[in-house]
Amino acid sequence: MSEHQPYVPADKVLPELTSRVIVIGILLGAVMTAANAYLGMLVGMTVSASIPAAVMSMLILRGFQFKDVSILENNSVQTMASAGESLAAGIIFTVPALLVMGIWSDINWIDTFIIAFLGGVLGTMFTIALRRVFIVEEALPYPEGVACREVLVSGEEGGSGLIAIIYALIIGGLFGWCVKGMHLVKHSVHKAFDLGGIRAYVGSEMSIALFSVGYIVGLRIASFIFLGGVLGFGILVPLYGMVNGWPAGIDSTDAFMVIWNEQIRFVGVGAMVVGGVYTLWTMRKTIMTGFKKALNFTDIDENEELPRTEIDIDMRKVLFVCVVIAVLTFLFYWWRTGSLVLAIVGALFLAVAAFFFSAVAGYIAGVVGSSNSPVSGMTIATLLFTAMIVWVVGDFMLGMEKEDLMYATLIIAAVVAVNAAIAGDVMQDLKTGHLVGATPHKQQIAEIIGVVVGAIVIGPVLWLLNEAFRITKTHCYDNPPNNWDPAEQTLQQACEGALLAPQAELIGSIIQGIFGGELNLPMITLGALIAVIIIWRKMPVMSVAIGIYLPLALSVPIMVGGLVSHIVVKSAHRRVDGELLDEPSQEALEAGEEVSSRGVLLGAGFIAGESLMGVLIAFIIVVWDEPHHIIGLGQLGDFWTLLFYSWFIAVFIFLVSRSLPQSRDGSNLITDSIAVISDGFRRFIRAFSPQK
Numbered sequence: 001m002s003e004h005q006p007y008v009p010a011d012k013v014l015p016e017l018t019s020r021v022i023v024i025g026i027l028l029g030a031v032m033t034a035a036n037a038y039l040g041m042l043v044g045m046t047v048s049a050s051i052p053a054a055v056m057s058m059l060i061l062r063g064f065q066f067k068d069v070s071i072l073e074n075n076s077v078q079t080m081a082s083a084g085e086s087l088a089a090g091i092i093f094t095v096p097a098l099l100v101m102g103i104w105s106d107i108n109w110i111d112t113f114i115i116a117f118l119g120g121v122l123g124t125m126f127t128i129a130l131r132r133v134f135i136v137e138e139a140l141p142y143p144e145g146v147a148c149r150e151v152l153v154s155g156e157e158g159g160s161g162l163i164a165i166i167y168a169l170i171i172g173g174l175f176g177w178c179v180k181g182m183h184l185v186k187h188s189v190h191k192a193f194d195l196g197g198i199r200a201y202v203g204s205e206m207s208i209a210l211f212s213v214g215y216i217v218g219l220r221i222a223s224f225i226f227l228g229g230v231l232g233f234g235i236l237v238p239l240y241g242m243v244n245g246w247p248a249g250i251d252s253t254d255a256f257m258v259i260w261n262e263q264i265r266f267v268g269v270g271a272m273v274v275g276g277v278y279t280l281w282t283m284r285k286t287i288m289t290g291f292k293k294a295l296n297f298t299d300i301d302e303n304e305e306l307p308r309t310e311i312d313i314d315m316r317k318v319l320f321v322c323v324v325i326a327v328l329t330f331l332f333y334w335w336r337t338g339s340l341v342l343a344i345v346g347a348l349f350l351a352v353a354a355f356f357f358s359a360v361a362g363y364i365a366g367v368v369g370s371s372n373s374p375v376s377g378m379t380i381a382t383l384l385f386t387a388m389i390v391w392v393v394g395d396f397m398l399g400m401e402k403e404d405l406m407y408a409t410l411i412i413a414a415v416v417a418v419n420a421a422i423a424g425d426v427m428q429d430l431k432t433g434h435l436v437g438a439t440p441h442k443q444q445i446a447e448i449i450g451v452v453v454g455a456i457v458i459g460p461v462l463w464l465l466n467e468a469f470r471i472t473k474t475h476c477y478d479n480p481p482n483n484w485d486p487a488e489q490t491l492q493q494a495c496e497g498a499l500l501a502p503q504a505e506l507i508g509s510i511i512q513g514i515f516g517g518e519l520n521l522p523m524i525t526l527g528a529l530i531a532v533i534i535i536w537r538k539m540p541v542m543s544v545a546i547g548i549y550l551p552l553a554l555s556v557p558i559m560v561g562g563l564v565s566h567i568v569v570k571s572a573h574r575r576v577d578g579e580l581l582d583e584p585s586q587e588a589l590e591a592g593e594e595v596s597s598r599g600v601l602l603g604a605g606f607i608a609g610e611s612l613m614g615v616l617i618a619f620i621i622v623v624w625d626e627p628h629h630i631i632g633l634g635q636l637g638d639f640w641t642l643l644f645y646s647w648f649i650a651v652f653i654f655l656v657s658r659s660l661p662q663s664r665d666g667s668n669l670i671t672d673s674i675a676v677i678s679d680g681f682r683r684f685i686r687a688f689s690p691q692k
Contacts, residue, residue, distance in 0.1 A: 008437030013071040019443045021073045025080030029453040033084030034461045038614045040092045041499035050148040053081035055165045071156045074440050076446045079429045083450030086425035087120045090418030091458050093503035097261035099475040112459035119418025120451035122325045125318050126358035127426040127445050136433050140366030145431030165605045172609020175208050181617045183628040185641040188553050192256040200235050204556035206645045209610040211604030214561020221543050222562025228547020229555030236264045254492050266520040268549025270527025275541035313441045326351050337408045342394050353416050358423040365424035378419040386412045387514045406511045470498040502549050550605030568595050571672035575663045580679045591661045598659040
């Protein structure tokens, strides 16, 4: 057992799962579920909600001047709120694939709730059983859990983080209202043009949420995502157009997007499949270690008297709930597939796969963090195994219809995906609780409440977003927006604002290819070969693959955010050391970490603000009308749109730069930026220069 002294000692009892915590946790959990569902389908990534939820929890509990607020109450609120974010990730990566495949014409609230509930509760139960092994005995680091502990402690002891998140939320919401609500500026600026016989493309999405994602993931990951976008839009699309000809009857920009949508994005599919499988392969030792540890979770002395900070929910109750969930899963499959045999096989497979991936996701999150946990790779691997089982039982043995086979495959994979996504988040939250001195069984109850709230909310949120924007362009083309007027715009233009949901598009394409032979095999094969080359060059294959799969316009703001992150951190190093060193001093590293943390906090607020405004606008559109129709203001052109967007980025940079240390030589952020960029060019040239 690890030597550990929690912030709140085990012999001290503080308010924890109080009635106000439950009410605030439910409300905040619903909000975070909606916000992350929107962000995840917009760009294909979700951002861990633990830290923003912790800050918002402190803001609410202390801002409304509740009496005697404890750090353990804040921890319980963030636990409930972050559960919805993880559950949203598992759902949005899978369930919208039913729209892509044409099985659903709209979001089915009941089925979505059942999938989310089964996967969420099962993942929570398994991780309750694994908490003692991974957190207490193995003492895995769980980096995001540790970071959340620091936020909670700083809030308890006083800090400026609350003010920063308020600014960021307001600014993010204002930006979202101007772009998505009032249409004062364009949501993207892009243009294709002929350049010396070659058609080129430039463009960028106008989103400070994407900019913030780039800041949070950093320059390295952002640059690889951008590299994938350049590879797709800068090389593959023009090359395909030159060889096979450009679509006729439409302008250059629309022709560019048609080729990307119908051909080149499948290169990203192939690269993501290979990347997902390879990621799991590289982690095989970590996976097996975690699985072996998980199998030993019952090796606990029942007579051992445990302190308050080590008391979990009774394992007999956990086992009972797992059995009930397995039975409910069997009944759900039987109800939806109409096959008793397939329901039995599917429920048994899910029980084994869910426990395996709970152990895997929980262990990997402990080593590299839940944001870096390859949930997409695990989902794809599960999908392939599930498809094989469904094909053998449902097609070969029972002769079921193709649509039923595709549906059966998707719902099993979706439950496992939710289960894996929840497992990593639960372990991070329980690590935070372990560090601050929470009572595990109370925090686990809070986690279950958060999962149930997320399961209830996610269906209506997906329906709302689909009604307002359409989820995936494939679904938009088959089911045009309700307000589309063919006399005013083409279908291509009407679907420009559709939410991309790239993982759902990918999973839908894989399932259709397996059971219907509709995959674009030449392009998928090309993507697989590109992934092999990327792996050979030891680059992060999934980041590049996502960049190929996403439009370049989405990669640009992510890249800009990564650049800003790099510049401000290096500026902090330069101001402390007086120059840019290959190995900054410890004081410089601490200054850079402080600036980076402030930017992450602001970025999380920008993401939450813009995302929540997107959900609010979707609600207004569905129940009333589009806000810009009601008020009727005009839209600015490309130049003013770019200027408007640049102003918000400048505000972000200004707020972050306030955390920079005082310069020794009187330099400002502009001179710092020039020095950092010059140093970057020197390093780049040096890396490609012959060694003496």
